Amino acid sequence: MRTSQPTTIYLSEYQVPAFLVDHVDLRFELFEDGARVHSVLDIRRNTEAGRDQAALELDGDSLTLERLQLDGRTLGEDEYDNQGERLVIARVPDQFQLTVVTWIEPQNNTRLEGLYKSSGMFCTQCEAEGFRCITYYPDRPDVMARFRTRVEADKHHYPVLLSNGNDVERGDLADGRHFVTWEDPFPKPCYLFALVAGDLTEKRDHYTTQSGRGIDLRMYVEPRNADKCDHAMDSLKRAMRWDEEVYGREYDLDIFMIVAVDDFNMGAMENKGLNIFNSSCVLASPDTATDVAFERIESIVAHEYFHNWSGNRVTCRDWFQLSLKEGFTVFRDSEFSSDMGSATVKRIEDATLLRTAQFAEDAGPMAHPVRPASYMEISNFYTLTIYEKGSEVVRMIRTLLGPELFRKGSDLYFERHDGQAVTTDDFVQAMEDASGRDLGQFRLWYEQAGTPELTVRDDYDAGRQVYSLTIEQRIPDTPGQRNKKPQHIPFGIGLLDSNGKDLSLRLSAGDHSHLTERVLELTGELQTFEFHGLAERPVPSLLRGFSAPVRVFYPWTRDQLMFLMSHDSDGFNRWDAGQRLAVDVISSLVGAPAEAEVEPRLLTAYRHLVSDTELDQALVAKMLQLPSEAYLIELTAEADVQAIHAARNRVLQEVADTLRDELVACYHRNHQSGDYTYNSSAIARRALANTALAWLLHINDEEGRELALRQFKDASHMTDQAGALRALVNSDFEADRDRVLADFFRQWREDPQVVEQWFSVQTASPRCGDLERVRALLEHEAFDWKNPNKVRAVIGAFAGQNLARFHAPDGSGYRFLAQQICRLDDSNPQIAARLVSPLTRWRKFAPQYRDGMKAALETVRDKAGLSRDVYEVVHKSLAEPA
Numbered sequence: 001m002r003t004s005q006p007t008t009i010y011l012s013e014y015q016v017p018a019f020l021v022d023h024v025d026l027r028f029e030l031f032e033d034g035a036r037v038h039s040v041l042d043i044r045r046n047t048e049a050g051r052d053q054a055a056l057e058l059d060g061d062s063l064t065l066e067r068l069q070l071d072g073r074t075l076g077e078d079e080y081d082n083q084g085e086r087l088v089i090a091r092v093p094d095q096f097q098l099t100v101v102t103w104i105e106p107q108n109n110t111r112l113e114g115l116y117k118s119s120g121m122f123c124t125q126c127e128a129e130g131f132r133c134i135t136y137y138p139d140r141p142d143v144m145a146r147f148r149t150r151v152e153a154d155k156h157h158y159p160v161l162l163s164n165g166n167d168v169e170r171g172d173l174a175d176g177r178h179f180v181t182w183e184d185p186f187p188k189p190c191y192l193f194a195l196v197a198g199d200l201t202e203k204r205d206h207y208t209t210q211s212g213r214g215i216d217l218r219m220y221v222e223p224r225n226a227d228k229c230d231h232a233m234d235s236l237k238r239a240m241r242w243d244e245e246v247y248g249r250e251y252d253l254d255i256f257m258i259v260a261v262d263d264f265n266m267g268a269m270e271n272k273g274l275n276i277f278n279s280s281c282v283l284a285s286p287d288t289a290t291d292v293a294f295e296r297i298e299s300i301v302a303h304e305y306f307h308n309w310s311g312n313r314v315t316c317r318d319w320f321q322l323s324l325k326e327g328f329t330v331f332r333d334s335e336f337s338s339d340m341g342s343a344t345v346k347r348i349e350d351a352t353l354l355r356t357a358q359f360a361e362d363a364g365p366m367a368h369p370v371r372p373a374s375y376m377e378i379s380n381f382y383t384l385t386i387y388e389k390g391s392e393v394v395r396m397i398r399t400l401l402g403p404e405l406f407r408k409g410s411d412l413y414f415e416r417h418d419g420q421a422v423t424t425d426d427f428v429q430a431m432e433d434a435s436g437r438d439l440g441q442f443r444l445w446y447e448q449a450g451t452p453e454l455t456v457r458d459d460y461d462a463g464r465q466v467y468s469l470t471i472e473q474r475i476p477d478t479p480g481q482r483n484k485k486p487q488h489i490p491f492g493i494g495l496l497d498s499n500g501k502d503l504s505l506r507l508s509a510g511d512h513s514h515l516t517e518r519v520l521e522l523t524g525e526l527q528t529f530e531f532h533g534l535a536e537r538p539v540p541s542l543l544r545g546f547s548a549p550v551r552v553f554y555p556w557t558r559d560q561l562m563f564l565m566s567h568d569s570d571g572f573n574r575w576d577a578g579q580r581l582a583v584d585v586i587s588s589l590v591g592a593p594a595e596a597e598v599e600p601r602l603l604t605a606y607r608h609l610v611s612d613t614e615l616d617q618a619l620v621a622k623m624l625q626l627p628s629e630a631y632l633i634e635l636t637a638e639a640d641v642q643a644i645h646a647a648r649n650r651v652l653q654e655v656a657d658t659l660r661d662e663l664v665a666c667y668h669r670n671h672q673s674g675d676y677t678y679n680s681s682a683i684a685r686r687a688l689a690n691t692a693l694a695w696l697l698h699i700n701d702e703e704g705r706e707l708a709l710r711q712f713k714d715a716s717h718m719t720d721q722a723g724a725l726r727a728l729v730n731s732d733f734e735a736d737r738d739r740v741l742a743d744f745f746r747q748w749r750e751d752p753q754v755v756e757q758w759f760s761v762q763t764a765s766p767r768c769g770d771l772e773r774v775r776a777l778l779e780h781e782a783f784d785w786k787n788p789n790k791v792r793a794v795i796g797a798f799a800g801q802n803l804a805r806f807h808a809p810d811g812s813g814y815r816f817l818a819q820q821i822c823r824l825d826d827s828n829p830q831i832a833a834r835l836v837s838p839l840t841r842w843r844k845f846a847p848q849y850r851d852g853m854k855a856a857l858e859t860v861r862d863k864a865g866l867s868r869d870v871y872e873v874v875h876k877s878l879a880e881p882a
């Protein structure tokens with residue numbers, strides 16, 4: 001256990017490593033009561049560091065040191081210092097071989113960092129700092145070495161032994177044991193090391209690269225999951241092709257392996273040549289996984305594969321540069337997904353996540369820049385800001401450069417830095433050098449936290465036929481950062497005439513351009529843009545395509561929003577106009593008397609949508625989703641959760657009541673019986689039918705009930721079965737709800753991923769997921785404290801999605817969460833720290849919530865032996881704003 005207070009690590013204190021490792025020779029002896037790790041390191045002093053007297057410092061965590069030898073000579077206890085998490089050898093030559101033998105206990109490793117056991121197999125997770133839980137090593141990404149790994153284990157229980165690279169040797173050993181040796185020719189940081197040992201089924205496929213090289217593709221899963229690999233395998237091949245076509249990047253090893261494990265803290269991990277996945281992010285068959293899961297799997301498989309270039313071949317110098325690989329790779333996977341499906345829908349999903357959750361992070365006590373300047377525990381920085389805002393920053397660079405120069409920039413980046421550990425600044429530099437553009441001011445996106453706020457005013461001069469837009473930008477203060485400089489913001493716009501047609505955007509009297517869409521570049525605090533030759537006052541379409549991760553304020557009237565909703569040629573802004581209209585209507589009902597009228601124009605707009613068969617049906621399905629409670633809270637200064645919940649429900653109710661017949665028709669039009677097909681139009685129809693069903697059940701419609709029960713019973717795939725289940729769970733038909741829940745569990749009790757859905761459909765539902773039920777689910781036979789997915793499905797879904805229940809006025813939800821965080825902190829600090837998130841923004845809520853949230857944070861703060869992970873989040877949340 002940790003004894004001292006956690007310390008803060010600063011980017012400004014970065015030093016190049018004093019020693020480099022050229023080669024790592026590992027031998028793992030795996031046993032049931034532990035594992036012995038033999039490590040032989042070829043080390044040399046780094047002349048670039050200019051510290052020729054520096055001691056050798058190695059990181060280590062929860063290790064038992066069995067042997068330490070320098071050039072074959074065992075070191076005496078006075079020759080090294082082994083304190084806590086650091087092993088220091090004061091006097092070493094300039095070049096030497098270090099032998100380290102450690103003993104570790106994977107079977108007791110509940111943190112799921114380093115080497116651990118999951119469902120009977122051994123596996124590893126080394127990012128960010130897990131390798132130090134395996135052996136003493138300079139555990140930092142700028143130390144890159146070639147690895148050779150020999151894995152030894154019982155042959156019967158662990159027939160499959162995997163590590164990075166190519167298998168170069170295998171054989172039998174005494175006592176029924178065997179070994180396999182792997183060699184990875186590419187130097188890599190230790191966070192990309194991986195090992196797997198288990199009784200796994202192998203699924204093989206093949207891929208031929210664009211230059212004609214043959215690659216062996218292999219998936220390793222538990223035998224019961226053998227029929228759930230096809231979708232991931234197909235996704236992988238699509239991703240490999242896409243990266244060749246769009247970025248000119250080919251795969252570099254002869255084998256590419258994917259392993260599925262049930263216990264995993266995150267979604268998946270891009271270990272070189274051996275990606276390890278959370279089962280829920282890779283296993284799928286139509287009868288067990290929904291469309292949403294299929295799409296998520298496709299994008300995560302692609303994400304991990306893309307890391308082979310953006311992350312592995314070119315890696316991060318230090319963890320402050322995390323977004324170098326994550327932001328860029330999210331951008332790549334998100335473009336891949338939009339190419340595979342509907343680009344507009346993908347953009348809507350990304351923007352929704354960003355505006356709901358990343359903006360919240362950026363406005364809260366954990367706010368940090370895309371390139372943070374300090375941290376206590378790096379695991380806390382795998383955030384939406386690093387990933388999603390980081391991706392938006394890369395997207396903006398592409399918008400500013402245009403696709404050709406962006407590709408030139410990425411080619412230069414990969415070529416210039418292949419095999420290196422670099423910084424976000426190196427990335428931007430390559431983009432600048434390839435394009436000739438000055439991105440000096442743009443770099444502030446990496447340095448300044450907080451979401452820029454743009455206030456837009458407009459004016460029309462009928463005499464001059466000039467329309468002008470004046471845009472003011474402001475970036476709010478965030479912890480440790482005030483008085484920020486204006487940023488360089490690409491601002492996409494269009495102007496609509498009174499018929500809804502796009503107008504030509506002419507920036508001066510002599511401009512005869514026919515461009516109807518432009519990207520304005522905001523660089524100052526206040527800027528005015530003039531548009532000439534306009535015979536009437538236009539309606540502006542602002543921030544088209546969500547061209548920057550900013551908030552836009554403009555005094556739209558409800559009529560203008562209605563107009564944009566049906567005419568904007570930019571699909572994203574069409575959807576956005578609908579969202580803004582709904583937000584406006586719901587907000588005006590917050591705290592209003594029960595009989596207050598729901599804006600009839602909103603009902604009209606939805607009536608058109610439900611019956612619209614012309615528009616892209618995937619877009620219609622998105623437009624029919626009301627803004628979430630989380631988003632409405634995000635937009636409110638002092639959020640009263642219960643009042644927001646009531647106002648939103650009021651609108652749901654009114655729309656569903658009014659459009660009841662249209663919803664039934666929409667259901668029948670889109671519901672398909674028969675086999676599952678995975679393509680965007682089938683997905684869109686299923687989404688629409690299930691949305692209609694959800695609305696009907698929300699108002700406890702009798703016909704809706706029958707449709708849902710029939711769909712549940714007849715469903716030939718999980719999308720429809722889960723859609724019906726969800727709708728019924730969110731209704732007041734309690735008897736039906738309990739029956740389908742019981743049936744569903746009985747049918748799927750052997751399938752962990754489906755059971756996870758079964759948990760979360762209940763805990764996330766405001767109607768069914770009260771605290772009593774959530775507590776009962778924690779006692780359920782299928783619940784497992786050691787499995788992060790179960791914890792997320794029960795506790796995470798309750799606190800993160802079931803906001804009306806979590807924010808119960810008596811504070812019981814907060815106390816419940818605090819209790820579970822304390823409990824989990826002892827076994828898995830990373831997961832515990834993530835669960836603190838719903839409490840961190842306590843200052844944002846109305847007084848009746850605030851105190852209870854703060855008290856819950858204080859309970860956690862006062863727990864004895866708090867992990868560094870939870871310590872950082874709780875202390876930052878309680879700190880007075882700077």
Ligand code: PHE
Pocket residue numbers: 125127128266267268269270303304307326382
């Ligand atoms: N690097 C992983 C990714 O692709 C995420 C991850 C981080 C996984 C840390 C495990 C631990 O995004």
Ligand code: ZN
Pocket residue numbers: 303307325326329
């Ligand atoms: Zn990643």
